[in-house]
Amino acid sequence: MERIYSVNGIELCAETFGDPADAAVLLIHGGSASMLWWPESLCARLASRGRYVIRYDQRDTGRSTTYPVGQPGYSMRDLAADAVGLLDALGIDRAHVVGQSMSGGIALTLGVDHPARVASVTFVSTTTDDDDLPPPSADMPRFDRPDITDREALAEYVVRMTAAEMGPLFDEDATRDLVRRDIARARDFEASLTNHYAMDFDGPVHGGFGDLSMPVLVIHGELDPLLPPAHGEAVHRAVSGSSYVVLPGAGHGLPEACWDAFVDAVVQHSAEEV
Template sequence: MTSETLYPINGAEICAETFGDAADPAVLLIHGGSASMLWWDSELCGKLAVRGRYVIRYDQRDTGRSTSYPVGRPPYSMRDLAADAIGLLDALGIDRAHVVGQSMSGGTALTLGVDYPSRVASVTFVSTSTGADGLPPPSLPHLERPDFDDPAAVEEYVVRSIEAESAGYFDEAAARDLVRRDMARARDYEASLTNHYAMAFDGPVNGGFADLSMPVLVVHGSVDPVFPPAHGETLRAAVPDGRLVVLEGAGHGVPPELWDVLADALSEHTASR
């Protein structure tokens, strides 16, 4: 495990951390909207590293220690976030990586796979969606946006959001610890909770899901309230020769109880590519 390092990439500072041997196949973990690298838990990263993978987690713009922008005015789009991922691979001296995109960052992973195919060995979509018409909508309770001058209220808001998304797997103490660490690292936590949803969601230039030329794995919770299971099934059907791993009882994301399931699936998916 390396220490966190800030890299100058595309006019921004991007904070990243690596696990394992740089000689092993690289796995680039990209978490979803508002989520810093901490949401890829270090224990999960370690599980992948001991399976012979060089694991990279990082703070996208407006999360963690990476560059932050005025609230509601992000000067970047999803294509820019994909370009940042390529810039990070360049900074680390990595020619090709296995890309894992969770939730919102499934769009970033798609852009990487379609627009930068020579840099992507495989793609894994975790808890995400094609965004196709007719798919079931989220089934989440309404939570009032907090007063960002009240850190306790902000903490409570994010913890309750995690609870709503987690279905049967929810550990309040662990969630609260994650949120407190996340808030402490962020340059501007209000920007973290705002700007990814205010950016332009431009898609890839060179095609869509059907144009992915590398192996594709889809990982989806069986009771995901954000993207109900039909989203995962539709995504698997949209990509050539896609494989679907259903996480039984899981909501939106991968709980600690299923980290070994994810690590095994990723280890198999990224072998001999």
């Protein structure tokens, strides 16, 4: 069941799955994505393997605190501090952190600036942002944002963007259902679409990828058009001793066809006692 937690002077909505006595896995989704983008059935599958799974709405997504459109009152370091505050609120000393896409930067900041709270890091579909990495595929279409008050048009806009990123394993019906629920529960969906991309993308204070001291796993889609596989390979190279898993047929994200591979990899990676 979802709960609202007071963290760092704001409200975060979170949900947990499994036994609190098990190793905690904190799932942090990417830009504009509420916790619904970690589907309940995926979280339950991971919890059934002996993990205490936490998903949550970051600021400006879902039912968490929102800010005026285009005026986010936070930076990426603040979002990392929110994750630490949520662990505090849940009474969790250390967690296995999974950062998806943009939130790979949050996972990095947690691992470098708050290492005592992080048992391991998993980077999913993310990047080092090195200048020599390839840009998004030239085949990626561009879409004009519709009238924000037209919910059906807005839902189709997000579905079409997601389809372009996810590639051949995209499930249109499941995504449309998810997006409609996401719009319906959001405090301000326009802020969700906008503010993460307007914030200050400040990085860790105490270093970078090479300074991570905990086990690191990198997971990347074989066909990612937004962050082509060279981005995942760059993260893998940047972290000495990291493990690397390629999801066959996957684009940018975690299609249901890859859930078993994802869960197996995260369970194995988080097998160390916390």
